[in-house]
Amino acid sequence: MNEPLFVIPLWADLTAVGLGGVQGALFASGFQGQRRLDLLGVAIIGIVMGMGGGLIRDLLLNVLPATLQNNWYLLTATLAALAGMLLANLFRRLNAVIVGLDAIVIGLFGAFGTSKALTLGLPFVPAVFVGVCSAVGGGILRDMLMGLPTAIMHVGSLYAVAAGAGCVVVATAHALGAPLVAAAIAGLVVTAVIRLLAVIFDVSLPEQRMLYRRKVAVETSAIPIVRPGDDSES
Amino acid sequence: MNEPLFVIPLWADLTAVGLGGVQGALFASGFQGQRRLDLLGVAIIGIVMGMGGGLIRDLLLNVLPATLQNNWYLLTATLAALAGMLLANLFRRLNAVIVGLDAIVIGLFGAFGTSKALTLGLPFVPAVFVGVCSAVGGGILRDMLMGLPTAIMHVGSLYAVAAGAGCVVVATAHALGAPLVAAAIAGLVVTAVIRLLAVIFDVSLPEQRMLYRRKVAVETSAIPIVRPGDDSES
Amino acid sequence: MNEPLFVIPLWADLTAVGLGGVQGALFASGFQGQRRLDLLGVAIIGIVMGMGGGLIRDLLLNVLPATLQNNWYLLTATLAALAGMLLANLFRRLNAVIVGLDAIVIGLFGAFGTSKALTLGLPFVPAVFVGVCSAVGGGILRDMLMGLPTAIMHVGSLYAVAAGAGCVVVATAHALGAPLVAAAIAGLVVTAVIRLLAVIFDVSLPEQRMLYRRKVAVETSAIPIVRPGDDSES
Numbered sequence: 001m002n003e004p005l006f007v008i009p010l011w012a013d014l015t016a017v018g019l020g021g022v023q024g025a026l027f028a029s030g031f032q033g034q035r036r037l038d039l040l041g042v043a044i045i046g047i048v049m050g051m052g053g054g055l056i057r058d059l060l061l062n063v064l065p066a067t068l069q070n071n072w073y074l075l076t077a078t079l080a081a082l083a084g085m086l087l088a089n090l091f092r093r094l095n096a097v098i099v100g101l102d103a104i105v106i107g108l109f110g111a112f113g114t115s116k117a118l119t120l121g122l123p124f125v126p127a128v129f130v131g132v133c134s135a136v137g138g139g140i141l142r143d144m145l146m147g148l149p150t151a152i153m154h155v156g157s158l159y160a161v162a163a164g165a166g167c168v169v170v171a172t173a174h175a176l177g178a179p180l181v182a183a184a185i186a187g188l189v190v191t192a193v194i195r196l197l198a199v200i201f202d203v204s205l206p207e208q209r210m211l212y213r214r215k216v217a218v219e220t221s222a223i224p225i226v227r228p229g230d231d232s233e234s
Numbered sequence: 235m236n237e238p239l240f241v242i243p244l245w246a247d248l249t250a251v252g253l254g255g256v257q258g259a260l261f262a263s264g265f266q267g268q269r270r271l272d273l274l275g276v277a278i279i280g281i282v283m284g285m286g287g288g289l290i291r292d293l294l295l296n297v298l299p300a301t302l303q304n305n306w307y308l309l310t311a312t313l314a315a316l317a318g319m320l321l322a323n324l325f326r327r328l329n330a331v332i333v334g335l336d337a338i339v340i341g342l343f344g345a346f347g348t349s350k351a352l353t354l355g356l357p358f359v360p361a362v363f364v365g366v367c368s369a370v371g372g373g374i375l376r377d378m379l380m381g382l383p384t385a386i387m388h389v390g391s392l393y394a395v396a397a398g399a400g401c402v403v404v405a406t407a408h409a410l411g412a413p414l415v416a417a418a419i420a421g422l423v424v425t426a427v428i429r430l431l432a433v434i435f436d437v438s439l440p441e442q443r444m445l446y447r448r449k450v451a452v453e454t455s456a457i458p459i460v461r462p463g464d465d466s467e468s
Numbered sequence: 469m470n471e472p473l474f475v476i477p478l479w480a481d482l483t484a485v486g487l488g489g490v491q492g493a494l495f496a497s498g499f500q501g502q503r504r505l506d507l508l509g510v511a512i513i514g515i516v517m518g519m520g521g522g523l524i525r526d527l528l529l530n531v532l533p534a535t536l537q538n539n540w541y542l543l544t545a546t547l548a549a550l551a552g553m554l555l556a557n558l559f560r561r562l563n564a565v566i567v568g569l570d571a572i573v574i575g576l577f578g579a580f581g582t583s584k585a586l587t588l589g590l591p592f593v594p595a596v597f598v599g600v601c602s603a604v605g606g607g608i609l610r611d612m613l614m615g616l617p618t619a620i621m622h623v624g625s626l627y628a629v630a631a632g633a634g635c636v637v638v639a640t641a642h643a644l645g646a647p648l649v650a651a652a653i654a655g656l657v658v659t660a661v662i663r664l665l666a667v668i669f670d671v672s673l674p675e676q677r678m679l680y681r682r683k684v685a686v687e688t689s690a691i692p693i694v695r696p697g698d699d700s701e702s
Binding site for chain 1 (some may be wrong): 525539
């Protein structure tokens, strides 16, 4: 280990929290109908997206959450969520802004999560796992709170894959002796680029094979049902 | 800090757990149709509501959960849940009982959460955050387990606001040098009163502005648009 | 306490993780329609089912999760999930395989959870609670991630009861001075047998009384079915 006391710099951590807060508020403000949120609801989603990743990381690592050790994290997340609400009017049709912010946020949380896990002495695979949980955890919490099916679970994501690839880069670079800061930056870039490319080219993982076959079978059998008995009755 | 070793008295903690258990069981027993619960399900919801707040608080504070350090918490929550099930027949139409109990429970958990966080040395804002999570956490866990959209996220709550106001009172009184016990009692009262007033006067937060406008637009356009000028033109 | 340093043997823990992974993937691959999962989704459910119980146990016990202390847990869960996906084609109609695996998995996690809690000095009731959470936690996480109502909450489960009975056996045997290994094996057997018997004989807990009455009323009123075709046949 090159950096026995590597600590994520506060400004970097707060940047991730702030971007997460803005992104969460933009996302939450897009709902209407039964799922529409009041001002507080949008703020809560912003805070969850800004702080969720770090909280989950520190719960898994069994350390007192960094986000609770000073006042700045919560203030940043809250102000960012408020900013996100105001910006929602401006950015309503700029879906690209939400997607772009999201790519950077999962990259940051993934890189920070893996770095912190490695610093605490976790092996390669669990360090990647903690990074991925940290990257996608905020979104999972958000979906659970809103009663939505969690986004990463369904066809068309590549979300967790992007996070995972970045975290693998961080852990591999660290294993090869690279400084953690450089490793983290490389991981962030890899995650954000994969995520953006996936959205731009609409790439998704293949559906599970068997399910596809079954679906076809069901659709076929549902078509023109001719029961044997029908003829004899006429 | 005035109380270097402030500990929530066991009887007070068990009171919160017991009231939470009763309240959870009353709530859960009100469901029918697809969401109806068996006896065990109602008991689980009671236990979750009685113990959830304390568990979430201690997870965030990274200490061994107080609720797991002796046998009384779980026994109290379970017996309270059973009592709640029996009382459900009596109190079925007394919605006021559920709401009143709930106001006291979130007040207790909020005050205990903030107090414990302050005692462990957390700064103002995170201490308030831990209190709010502790107050609303049981309800969120309950809604997640039951597959309901979480109550605090949707229009018409003021739930988290009531919890937050009480926790701010606790932290402020503590910062001003008040003994934690007095601060906690003040916080409990503030939370319960705000929550009850909100229910009585049916106060809710303004919906998010933009969404409101969009909703109005949709409703307007959906009518059968007959513009006043149309007739006179023919 | 007979075993001051009782540790769950790695091979036993990995067996539970692996069986959980297979079981999770078999379960997840059974979904279609809106809830169908892509390859990654099935793998995630497998990992959640394999590792969720241990993670929840260690979060509650406030120790660094065992599953994050070496590479084998995650590799085992992932490989097991992949195996489960391939096996899904073979076992599609063998619902018995899923149920049987599940009975063993909850037995293992329950016994390990209670044993670890007792080893760390927790009293009887909380040790049983940690065991039950450990046994059913993976399934709860799975249902939450998939946006399903959590299985243990609804009529017809006996799921948590089976887990609870096994955990009580472990804690009782330990209190009577039995070695933890023997206690854990007895608990595993009790849980698995109860769970299997419950499925075979289709036993379920009585619905909550009040709710039951209401349900009967609904079904009765729905009965007098007069099918249009009946007349023409006479």
